[in-house]
Amino acid sequence: MDLSDAYLKKAQEELKAYKNINFVRAKAEDLPFKEASFDVVTSVFLFHEVPEEVRKDILIEAKRILKPGGLFLFMDSLQLQDTPDLDWALLDFPKNFHEPFYKNYVSNPIEDQFTELGFDVLEVKKVFLSKVIIARIK
Ligand SMILES: C[S@@+](CC[C@H](N)C(=O)[O-])C[C@H]1O[C@@H](n2cnc3c(N)ncnc32)[C@H](O)[C@@H]1O
Numbered sequence: 001m002d003l004s005d006a007y008l009k010k011a012q013e014e015l016k017a018y019k020n021i022n023f024v025r026a027k028a029e030d031l032p033f034k035e036a037s038f039d040v041v042t043s044v045f046l047f048h049e050v051p052e053e054v055r056k057d058i059l060i061e062a063k064r065i066l067k068p069g070g071l072f073l074f075m076d077s078l079q080l081q082d083t084p085d086l087d088w089a090l091l092d093f094p095k096n097f098h099e100p101f102y103k104n105y106v107s108n109p110i111e112d113q114f115t116e117l118g119f120d121v122l123e124v125k126k127v128f129l130s131k132v133i134i135a136r137i138k
Contacts, residue, residue, distance in 0.1 A: 001026050029057035033065045041066055042073040048105040055110070059117045066137045072119060074133040079106045082126055089129060 001024040002008050008023050015021055026032050028046060041062045047055050062072050080087050094102040111121050111133060119135035126132075 001028070001031070003027055029054050029061050031061050031065055035064055036067045036070075038065050038070060039067055040071045040073060042075075044075045045077070047074070047076045047110060048099065048102050051101050052104055052108060055105070056113060056117070059113060059119070063117060063119070063137055068137065070137050072114070072133075072135045072137070074110070074114075074135065075130055076110070077102070077106060078126060078129050078131050079109055082131060086129060 002011070003025065005025060008025055012023055024032065028043070029050075043058070043062075047058070050058070059072075066072070077093075078086060078090060080090055090106045091103075093099065111124060114121050114133065114135045118138050120138060121133060121135050123134040124131060
């Protein structure tokens with residue numbers, strides 16, 4: 001799912017070899033899916049795009065649609081102090097691109113939000129300028 005028709009169209013083109021995929025246009029913070037209906041939720045480079053309160057709402061919504069023990073697989077930008085030698089790159093990025101919420105995102109460890117909202121953070125992996133988190137709903 002994505003908010004943008006253009007991104008969904010691109011995803012449909014890229015994934016046309018696979019038949020059993022539904023492409024859904026929706027807001028991640030207001031999903032048209034039932035409670036406890038998914039084993040896994042993934043989010044790839046979404047969180048840095050939205051304000052802090054929406055990041056929280058997205059995690060609450062993921063929690064709602066996950067089955068007990070379900071997994072949240074997260075990937076987004078590295079955050080400040082994750083790899084201090086790369087902090088300069090994170091601070092430079094929003095100067096060159098229109099990324100209104102990026103500075104706030106990199107300044108607030110997302111692992112803390114996962115924990116505050118009832119996820120167990122199982123793994124955090126830094127991959128150059130990105131980070132991957134695997135979290136499980138309690
Ligand atoms: C940096 S792009 C990443 C797209 C894709 N996940 C990828 O990795 O190629 C960010 C995406 O977030 C989507 N987006 C922004 N705000 C959203 C929201 N509130 N709910 C759902 N999608 C949103 C945008 O439409 C855009 O496709």
